[in-house]
Amino acid sequence: MSDNRLSVFKTYKLYVGGKFPRSESGRVYEVTDSKGKWLANAPQSSRKDARDAVVAARKAFGGWSGATAYNRGQILYRIAEMLEGRKDQFVREVAEAEGLSKSKAAAVVDAAIDRWVWYAGWTDKIGQVVGGANPVAGPFFNLSTPEPTGVVTVLAPQKSSFLGLVSVVAPVIATGNTAVVVASADSPLPALSLGEVLATSDLPGGVVNILSGRTAEIAAPLASHQDVNAIDLTGADAALAKELETAAADNLKRVLRPQPVDGAADWTADPGTHRLTAFLETKTVWHPTGALGVSGSSY
Amino acid sequence: MPTTAPAFSDATASDSALRRFLHGLPGVDAVGLEARAASLGTRSIKTTAKAYAIDLAISMIDLTTLEGADTPGKVRALAAKAVNPDPTDRTTPRTAAVCVYPDMAATAVAALAGSGVKVASVATAFPAGRAALDVKLADVRDAVAAGVDEIDMVIDRGAFLSGRYLKVYEEILAVKAECARADGTDARLKVIFETGELSTYDNIRRASWLGMMAGADFIKTSTGKVGTNATPANTLLMLEAVRDFRAQTGVQIGVKPAGGIRTSKDAVKFLVLVNETAGEDWLDNHWFRFGASSLLNDLLMQRQKLSTGRYSGPDYVTVD
Numbered sequence: 001m002s003d004n005r006l007s008v009f010k011t012y013k014l015y016v017g018g019k020f021p022r023s024e025s026g027r028v029y030e031v032t033d034s035k036g037k038w039l040a041n042a043p044q045s046s047r048k049d050a051r052d053a054v055v056a057a058r059k060a061f062g063g064w065s066g067a068t069a070y071n072r073g074q075i076l077y078r079i080a081e082m083l084e085g086r087k088d089q090f091v092r093e094v095a096e097a098e099g100l101s102k103s104k105a106a107a108v109v110d111a112a113i114d115r116w117v118w119y120a121g122w123t124d125k126i127g128q129v130v131g132g133a134n135p136v137a138g139p140f141f142n143l144s145t146p147e148p149t150g151v152v153t154v155l156a157p158q159k160s161s162f163l164g165l166v167s168v169v170a171p172v173i174a175t176g177n178t179a180v181v182v183a184s185a186d187s188p189l190p191a192l193s194l195g196e197v198l199a200t201s202d203l204p205g206g207v208v209n210i211l212s213g214r215t216a217e218i219a220a221p222l223a224s225h226q227d228v229n230a231i232d233l234t235g236a237d238a239a240l241a242k243e244l245e246t247a248a249a250d251n252l253k254r255v256l257r258p259q260p261v262d263g264a265a266d267w268t269a270d271p272g273t274h275r276l277t278a279f280l281e282t283k284t285v286w287h288p289t290g291a292l293g294v295s296g297s298s299y
Numbered sequence: 300m301p302t303t304a305p306a307f308s309d310a311t312a313s314d315s316a317l318r319r320f321l322h323g324l325p326g327v328d329a330v331g332l333e334a335r336a337a338s339l340g341t342r343s344i345k346t347t348a349k350a351y352a353i354d355l356a357i358s359m360i361d362l363t364t365l366e367g368a369d370t371p372g373k374v375r376a377l378a379a380k381a382v383n384p385d386p387t388d389r390t391t392p393r394t395a396a397v398c399v400y401p402d403m404a405a406t407a408v409a410a411l412a413g414s415g416v417k418v419a420s421v422a423t424a425f426p427a428g429r430a431a432l433d434v435k436l437a438d439v440r441d442a443v444a445a446g447v448d449e450i451d452m453v454i455d456r457g458a459f460l461s462g463r464y465l466k467v468y469e470e471i472l473a474v475k476a477e478c479a480r481a482d483g484t485d486a487r488l489k490v491i492f493e494t495g496e497l498s499t500y501d502n503i504r505r506a507s508w509l510g511m512m513a514g515a516d517f518i519k520t521s522t523g524k525v526g527t528n529a530t531p532a533n534t535l536l537m538l539e540a541v542r543d544f545r546a547q548t549g550v551q552i553g554v555k556p557a558g559g560i561r562t563s564k565d566a567v568k569f570l571v572l573v574n575e576t577a578g579e580d581w582l583d584n585h586w587f588r589f590g591a592s593s594l595l596n597d598l599l600m601q602r603q604k605l606s607t608g609r610y611s612g613p614d615y616v617t618v619d
Contacts, residue, residue, distance in 0.1 A: 051610050058613070226603075227612020250609065 012042045012188070014049060014212065015195025017056030018205015024048045029213070031189060034099030042188045045213035047221040050180065053209035054227055057151045057178040060206030065148045065176035069124035076120035076174060079201040083113045086197060090162060090190060097161045097187035098265065111268050112166040118271065119170040126175060126276050134284070141287040146280040148176035149254055150229030153222040155215060158235050159265045161187035165194065167267050168234050171275035173207055180228070181210045182219055182235065188212035216240050223247040230254035230279050234262045254279065307512045314465040317509075321464055324508060327500035327536060336531035339575055340568040349567070353602050354392050356566040356594075357384060359584045361419055361555065363398040363592050364619070365426075365523065371406045374399055378410035380617060385599050387615075388606065394595065395584040396449060400425070401438055404445035419449035419489070423474060426493075426522035428453035432470060439477040443486050450478055451489040453522060454506065456496045464509055471513035489517035489555055495527030503533055507540035517553035523590060528558025531568060538576040551580065557590025563601040566594060592619060 012031075013020040025046035031039050043049075064072070083090065087109055095105035127146055134142040152172045157164035161184045172179045183191030195210045211218055215235055222228055223244040231248050233241045233256060241258055248255050256278045261269065310320035344352055362381045364373060378397050385391040396417035399407050404420040411418055420442035424430035430438075439450055452474050458466040471490055478486040490510040494503050510518045518537055520529040534556040541552045554577070560566055566589060573581050581587050596616040603611040 054610070054612075221610060224609040225612070226609055226615055 010040065012040050012192045012212070013195075014043050014045060015192065015198065015208070015210040016049065016053045016206075017059070017209065018199060020195065020199075021049075021052075023213070024052065027213075031187070033096040039096055040189060042192060042212045045182075045211040045218050047218070049211055049213075050218050050222050051225070053180040053211055054151060054222070054225055056206035056209050057180050058227055060204055061148075061151060061178045063204055064173070064178055064207045067176070069127065069176075072174065072176065073120045073123035075202050076116055076123065076170065079197060079203065080113045080116035080120065082197045082201045083109075083116065083194075086193075087113070089193060093190045093193060094162045097184075097190060098159070108160075108163045112163045115163070115166050115271065116170055119174040119276070122171075122273070122276060123174045126273065126280075129273065130277055130280065131282070136286075139289045141289055142284065143287070144282050144284045146175065146277075147283050149279040149281055150177060151227065152177045152179050152279050153219070153225075153228050153231040154179050154181045155219055155231070155233055155235035156181055156183050156191060157262055157267070158184045158186065158215070159263065160184075160267045162190040162194070163267045164234075164262075165191050167271055168232055168275065169208060171271070172232070172279055173203075175276055175280055177230070177279050178207045179209065180222060181208060182215055182222070183210055183212045184235065185213070185215045219244055220247065223253070224250060226251050228253060230256070232256040232278070233258050311465070311468060311512060314463065317464045317468060318462060321505040321509060324501075324504055327504055329500050332500060332536060333532045336535045336572065339535070339571050340531055342568075342571050344567050344571070350602075350605050352567045352570050353563060353598050353605070355582065356563070356570060356589065357598050357602075358392040358395060359588050360394040360595055360598075361396045361398040361557075361588045361590050362394045362595060363523070363557070363590055364403075365398070365400060365421060369400060369403055371403065374403045374406045375410045376617075377619065378407055378414075378416070380595070380619070381416045382411065382414045384595060385602065385616075388602070391599070391602065395588055398451065398590065401442040401445070404442050404447045408446040417448035418446070419451055420445070420447040421451040421453075421491075421522075423452040425451070425453050425491075426524040428455050429457075432473065435470070436473060436477050439474050443478060443480060447486055449487045449489060449517075450474070451491055451519060453491045453493060454510070456493055459497070459502070459506060459509075464505075468509055468513050471510060471515065475514045487516040487553075488514070489519045489553075490515040491519045491522055491557070493522055493525060494520045494529075494533045495525040500533070500536055503536050504540060507537050508544070511540065511544045511550075511552050515552060517555050517588070519555040519557055519590065521556075521558045521590075523558030529556030529560055529569075529590075531572060534569060535572050535576055538572060538581070541581070542577045551586060553586040553588065554581070555588040555590055560589055560591050561593050562597050563594075566591075566598065 023043035023045050027044040028041040029044045031042045033039050090109045091105045131145040136142040154168050191210050198208050224247040231253050245255050364377050381394040381397045393416050396419045397407050398419040401420045407418045422438040422442050423435035454467050475488050478488050492506040507518050537554050545551050573587050599616050600611040
């Protein structure tokens with residue numbers, strides 16, 4: 001009986017504003033595995049999909065950046081839990097996309113899940129690390145706190161389709177930013193499947209928006225978009241990165257240039273906190289204490 | 300007192316004659332109407348046509364603030380925006396009018412004096428219209444005395460829905476009479492049907508004819524204060540009504556969809572409806588208006604996108 005069964009192929013779709021639309025343009029492109037065998041058709045996003053994604057990300061920003069850091073940590077941890085339950089699917093997709101053996105792909109997916117847990121832990125701790133009380137020469141409390149930059153465009157790494165993706169998306173949203181993610185052009189399937197996980201992890205719609213397609217085509221309007229506050233150029237090659245950084249200068253976007261590790265397939269190294277701090281702004285508040293020493297108070 | 304077009308003097312002779320006339324109008328094919336409105340919404344308007352449509356839509360906006368929290372300062376800010384919607388681009392057209400509550404009318408008139416932007420005031424116990432006729436008329440009188448150019452009245456939906464069409468008709472006539480100014484000119488009268496409360500398309504068609512026969516200068520979909528406001532379908536229906544009315548009587552009446560139109564895309568769809576239904580004669584802010592507030596910002600962002608090539612954002616337009 002099973003021999004006669006028709007194949008049920010999965011229609012990969014974008015993840016924008018908590019929904020799964022096709023590309024506005026109606027276009028798709030063929031995605032192959034590392035040996036050139038056809039895997040699926042992925043939506044080929046247009047600049048209008050990018051614009052819609054920015055609108056969704058902006059809409060989600062107030063709620064997500066206003067959520068307590070503790071709550072954000074819980075949700076990021078929930079994403080790890082959901083991924084754990086669908087591990088087999090991601091192992092298969094990563095193995096096909098990156099040409100890894102099943103055991104190597106399993107190690108990559110485990111590392112990606114652990115990375116969500118790592119960043120989940122950081123949400124309510126990064127404030128203490130990069131903020132704090134500043135000593136000033138006057139009767140003031142002077143307190144600095146980190147605040148999210150806003151809507152961040154993330155060009156995911158081209159080679160590491162899943163661990164690399166998680167490693168660039170998780171730190172952006174951990175601190176309260178919302179993200180428009182451009183998935184790896186040749187291996188977008190793990191990213192598009194991640195959208196399904198995010199949709200079922202209590203992550204509010206629009207916090208992460210995932211687009212697949214030709215990186216340069218989608219990135220150009222995002223880099224010049226006046227309502228995008230920052231751009232992570234990880235997935236851009238040198239020529240594209242330069243062009244995008246030029247476009248990004250127009251509204252003074254914060255730009256994270258490609259890092260030494262970004263082109264590599266191996267993202268297993270300790271991530272540190274630099275990707276968390278790359279998309280934070282510092283707010284400093286001065287609060288008068290009254291003259292120190294008067295009435296014996298020294299605060 | 301303005302008189303009914305002679306063609307309808309029979310129909311308005313008595314309550315039963317009016318009911319016979321209105322119920323004798325052809326029934327509306329609801330499925331066909333919605334399909335027609337939806338299919339006209341799929342037109343692709345690009346490049347220079349889009350730029351034209353955006354500027355036309357801006358020039359058709361009745362920039363509206365109808366909140367309990369309105370202050371003279373807010374009205375003045377809105378008036379400044381109507382005159383100069385995008386301070387970074389002086390080629391941006393002005394909006395058609397500013398629409399306020401009657402007690403803010405004098406403020407708006409003073410702020411817009413000499414600008415060419417008109418002042419519209421809602422009246423007749425807007426938005427519910429549940430007040431005695433005297434009170435409604437006094438409301439209109441106040442607004443006209445404050446110097447407004449246009450009056451947006453609401454019909455008595457309770458009377459309409461219970462079939463007392465002549466009461467609605469006479470009320471519109473009475474309001475129209477109050478629109479007369481001392482110098483012999485009239486404030487233009489927009490009649491709001493609150494289509495969301497009329498339940499059926501047949502009722503919207505009847506209300507449209509009733510309003511036009513009573514001397515409305517504009518027929519307007521809704522107040523923006525209920526769940527269902529302007530939709531492409533109910534606006535299409537009203538556009539058909541004004542088209543047919545002109546064919547029959549030679550009198551041209553304006554249409555104003557209001558409420559729920561927030562994006563440039565929506566606005567352009569409505570303009571397509573106007574062009575394809577009523578015709579080019581209505582593609583002018585004397586005959587077609589958008590009752591909107593947030594729509595203007597979206598149009599300005601689209602306009603900036605067309606002129607700079609970059610997508611704009613809410614940081615580059617005012618917070619109203």
